[in-house]
Amino acid sequence: MKKRILFVDDEQNLLDGLRRALRGQRKEWDMAFVLSGCEALELARKEHFDAVVCDMRMPGMDGIELLNNLASLQPDLIRIVLSGHSDRSMDMHSAVLTHQYLAKPCDIEILKAVLTRALHLRDALTNERLQSLVTGMSFLPSLPAIYKELTERMQSPNATIREIGDILAKDPAMTAAILKMVNSAFFGIGRHVSSPTEAATLLGMNMLKALALSVGIFSQFNASQFKVEDFSIDTLWRHSQAVAALAKQIAQAEGCEKEFIENCLVAGLLHDIGILVLAENVPDDFIRCNRLMTEEGMDRYSAEHEIFGATHGMVGAYLLGLWGLDDQVVDAVAFHQCPTEAQHPTLSPLAIVYIAGALDKAESDQDLTAPESPLDAHYLQTVGLKADRLEHWRALQIEADEALEQ
Amino acid sequence: MSEIEHLTRRCEREKRARKQAEALLEQKSLDLYKLNQELAQLAADLAEREGLMRSILEAVGDGIFGVDENGCTTFINPVGAKMLGWTPEEIIGCNHHQMVHHTKLDGSPYPAHECPIYSAFKDGKVNYEDGELFWRADGSSFPVEYVSTPLYKHGELKGAVITFSDIAERKSHEKEQNMLEIQLRHAQKLESIGQLAAGIAHEINTPTQFVSDNTRFLHESFEDLGQFIEACNHLLEAAGKAPVSAGQLGKVKELSEEIDLDYLLEEIPKAISQSQDGLKRISKIVRAMKEFSHPGTEEKTPIDINVAIQSTIDVSRNEWKYHANMVTDLDPDLPLVPCIPGEFNQVILNTIVNGAHAIADIAGDSPEEMGTITIRTCWEGDWAKVTISDTGTGIPESVRARIFDPFFTTKEVGKGTGQGLAIVYSAVVDKHSGRLDVESEIGKGTTFTIRLPLYSKTEGQQSG
Numbered sequence: 001m002k003k004r005i006l007f008v009d010d011e012q013n014l015l016d017g018l019r020r021a022l023r024g025q026r027k028e029w030d031m032a033f034v035l036s037g038c039e040a041l042e043l044a045r046k047e048h049f050d051a052v053v054c055d056m057r058m059p060g061m062d063g064i065e066l067l068n069n070l071a072s073l074q075p076d077l078i079r080i081v082l083s084g085h086s087d088r089s090m091d092m093h094s095a096v097l098t099h100q101y102l103a104k105p106c107d108i109e110i111l112k113a114v115l116t117r118a119l120h121l122r123d124a125l126t127n128e129r130l131q132s133l134v135t136g137m138s139f140l141p142s143l144p145a146i147y148k149e150l151t152e153r154m155q156s157p158n159a160t161i162r163e164i165g166d167i168l169a170k171d172p173a174m175t176a177a178i179l180k181m182v183n184s185a186f187f188g189i190g191r192h193v194s195s196p197t198e199a200a201t202l203l204g205m206n207m208l209k210a211l212a213l214s215v216g217i218f219s220q221f222n223a224s225q226f227k228v229e230d231f232s233i234d235t236l237w238r239h240s241q242a243v244a245a246l247a248k249q250i251a252q253a254e255g256c257e258k259e260f261i262e263n264c265l266v267a268g269l270l271h272d273i274g275i276l277v278l279a280e281n282v283p284d285d286f287i288r289c290n291r292l293m294t295e296e297g298m299d300r301y302s303a304e305h306e307i308f309g310a311t312h313g314m315v316g317a318y319l320l321g322l323w324g325l326d327d328q329v330v331d332a333v334a335f336h337q338c339p340t341e342a343q344h345p346t347l348s349p350l351a352i353v354y355i356a357g358a359l360d361k362a363e364s365d366q367d368l369t370a371p372e373s374p375l376d377a378h379y380l381q382t383v384g385l386k387a388d389r390l391e392h393w394r395a396l397q398i399e400a401d402e403a404l405e406q
Numbered sequence: 407m408s409e410i411e412h413l414t415r416r417c418e419r420e421k422r423a424r425k426q427a428e429a430l431l432e433q434k435s436l437d438l439y440k441l442n443q444e445l446a447q448l449a450a451d452l453a454e455r456e457g458l459m460r461s462i463l464e465a466v467g468d469g470i471f472g473v474d475e476n477g478c479t480t481f482i483n484p485v486g487a488k489m490l491g492w493t494p495e496e497i498i499g500c501n502h503h504q505m506v507h508h509t510k511l512d513g514s515p516y517p518a519h520e521c522p523i524y525s526a527f528k529d530g531k532v533n534y535e536d537g538e539l540f541w542r543a544d545g546s547s548f549p550v551e552y553v554s555t556p557l558y559k560h561g562e563l564k565g566a567v568i569t570f571s572d573i574a575e576r577k578s579h580e581k582e583q584n585m586l587e588i589q590l591r592h593a594q595k596l597e598s599i600g601q602l603a604a605g606i607a608h609e610i611n612t613p614t615q616f617v618s619d620n621t622r623f624l625h626e627s628f629e630d631l632g633q634f635i636e637a638c639n640h641l642l643e644a645a646g647k648a649p650v651s652a653g654q655l656g657k658v659k660e661l662s663e664e665i666d667l668d669y670l671l672e673e674i675p676k677a678i679s680q681s682q683d684g685l686k687r688i689s690k691i692v693r694a695m696k697e698f699s700h701p702g703t704e705e706k707t708p709i710d711i712n713v714a715i716q717s718t719i720d721v722s723r724n725e726w727k728y729h730a731n732m733v734t735d736l737d738p739d740l741p742l743v744p745c746i747p748g749e750f751n752q753v754i755l756n757t758i759v760n761g762a763h764a765i766a767d768i769a770g771d772s773p774e775e776m777g778t779i780t781i782r783t784c785w786e787g788d789w790a791k792v793t794i795s796d797t798g799t800g801i802p803e804s805v806r807a808r809i810f811d812p813f814f815t816t817k818e819v820g821k822g823t824g825q826g827l828a829i830v831y832s833a834v835v836d837k838h839s840g841r842l843d844v845e846s847e848i849g850k851g852t853t854f855t856i857r858l859p860l861y862s863k864t865e866g867q868q869s870g
Contacts, residue, residue: 017617017623017680021622085608105615106615
């Protein structure tokens with residue numbers, strides 16, 4: 001089925017340009033072009049769209065208002081802003097409301113790639129309910145202890161940006177949110193940033209304070225409203241941090257490049273973000289899924305397929321892809337349970353996170369993170385890693401564990 | 407009459423005379439004594455008065471000195487001597503001008519005959535000077551303010567008394583204040599330039615987006631057309647050799663459908679003309695930006711203010727276009743107006759932005775309704791008149807008197823420095839000797855009327 005995409009801009013010439021330049025997509029996409037927020041809403045009331053690309057400043061209804069209305073009308077709508085204003089004076093809420101914020105002039109190939117990737121990841125997450133759920137998410141919950149540490153530190157007059165960055169880097173939710181922000185054209189950084197500490201430095205203390213304290217891009221995990229028993233967010237976080245640290249160590253040991261190592265670290269930290277999304281938003285299904293594992297001895301991968309028709313990896317990948325995180329990170333999150341399903345097997349952060357995840361799970365006695373399967377020696381060989389490195393990685397894991405405990 | 411009688415009488419007479427003389431002597435002695443007393447009193451009074459004079463001279467904070475008709479210092483109070491870095495003994499008797507007043511502010515020698523102090527004791531005028539230099543013993547100088555008063559003796563000009571004070575501190579205060587004011591203006595300018603730059607970027611970004619999209623389309627279309635032309639050429643070639651078969655024709659037809667030839671033929675000219683429009687828009691705004699910024703010209707030059715107004719409208723488009731339509735009625739017969747171009751543009755910009763904000767405020771609830779900003783120019787005798795009207799909120803009577811005060815703002819903190827209209831006032835009234843009037847009605851809008859003199863007046867009439 002063709003994807004339906006809605007373009008909104010107050011300038012006819014701009015819409016005409018987009019229509020012509022995207023003509024090559026006419027076999028895959030059905031495109032509508034309208035001149036105002038009101039027209040866009042009217043159309044969206046009658047027809048379903050998969051994605052919207054809209055301008056921010058328009059006379060009458062502006063982009064923020066339009067996106068707000070569209071989000072409540074069609075929660076599974078992918079929201080992309082294409083704005084001529086990349087200055088920071090615009091309402092910061094628009095950066096939160098948007099999945100990706102692109103600046104004019106934007107290369108049509110980039111716009112195409114962003115749309116294609118988001119649509120593709122959404123399709124990969126076959127469950128429609130999950131599609132809507134993830135598309136509608138603006139926030140991910142953080143570990144309360146880290147959240148508290150962050151807000152306290154931010155209110156201290158002698159906090160340094162470095163400290164704040166280190167706090168952000170400990171929490172998967174904060175890391176994802178801050179990377180979404182810093183890579184958005186809203187802030188006009190102009191290059192891809194994959195380290196949360198670097199992101200903190202680039203945004204600066206005032207912007208971070210505004211984002212955290214007034215816009216509220218971080219939120220606290222509320223344990224009292226949480227219905228799933230036997231689930232400990234602390235354990236999930238500990239595992240995420242351990243895999244992140246180990247993935248970084250392995251990548252370093254395998255002589256990878258800096259950006260690759262950073263992606264391993266971030267992917268390690270975020271690889272189970274989908275578990276959090278599922279546990280928090282569809283607790284009943286999540287409990288059923290766990291029961292399949294404990295009572296019927298299924299592995300998590302099969303149990304998730306049984307209940308959701310998709311894995312937590314795909315849930316996380318769709319969310320992070322929507323938020324514009326690096327492809328390597330998104331891939332690693334998507335396939336860390338089943339690396340052989342990924343296209344083009346190469347030595348990637350996926351392979352590293354897969355190894356790190358398996359090693360940490362072997363150590364862990366937590367049910368939730370029980371091993372799915374031993375390391376797939378054939379896969380390791382395909383991506384060019386030798387299985388005899390395993391002992392070395394195990395040693396690294398012990399080191400990483402010790403470092404984490406400190 | 408006997409001799410004795412005669413003698414006796416004489417004796418009596420002598421006695422009387424002597425008594426009289428003695429009495430007279432006594433009287434004279436008394437007078438003398440009294441006179442002496444008075445004299446002593448007078449001397450004491452004088453001494454006292456001189457003491458008083460001295461303590462006055464010593465007590466005042468200003469320097470005071472006297473010069474004789476040759477310009478030589480006759481006296482100087484200690485404060486004055488101290489300011490000049492000499493002792494009074496060193497100064498008294500020396501030519502004042504040569505000693506402390508020899509060089510001008512610009513470093514050139516100061517001829518005595520030009521000196522206002524000199525003129526005080528030559529032609530008897532009281533002179534006040536502010537900002538000349540006095541030189542100290544160590545060769546350094548300080549700015550002074552002084553009054554020189556001629557001194558008469560028996561109706562004859564005998565010299566002058568000069569009081570002076572060191573105004574270095576006042577000057578530095580003035581300088582500081584000036585600097586502060588300049589910095590503030592500069593900050594406002596930067597703020598408005600920063601805001602403009604963001605707006606201009608948007609004005610350029612949008613056409614850049616569709617020009618490059620269209621170019622991409624033309625590139626792809628040309629590939630399709632090339633394919634089609636090649637097929638047509640093949641067909642032509644084949645037709646030259648043998649009759650064309652239905653299959654060959656069908657292939658070309660199929661291709662024309664596949665590349666959607668009709669669509670291409672319809673869209674390509676549009677893509678080209680819209681791209682040309684886009685490029686025109688970009689060059690227009692770049693030109694307007696150049697005209698608006700007018701680097702360096704701080705002096706009045708005759709300019710076509712209609713062109714300047716149009717450029718300012720163009721560069722500020724992004725500030726008003728979401729709230730207002732712009733209507734202009736510019737008098738083509740208006741002669742050139744002597745202006746400081748940067749200042750004039752700033753006046754127009756600040757007034758437009760002010761109007762756009764007033765309209766945005768009124769439109770708060772129903773943003774679909776656009777207001778109007780109208781700019782008119784006309785020739786009014788010796789004046790060029792510019793009126794800028796908006797259909798905004800209007801200015802309440804209670805604040806109308808204060809809108810041109812620096813720092814006065816009705817906007818919330820962070821939304822403006824309160825300098826916008828103050829700058830308009832200072833530019834129009836102080837820098838251009840023009841007039842600025844404002845009419846306003848609540849809920850209807852505001853009209854600013856700017857009148858600029860077409861003919862420059864003498865420098866003296868312009869306040870610095």
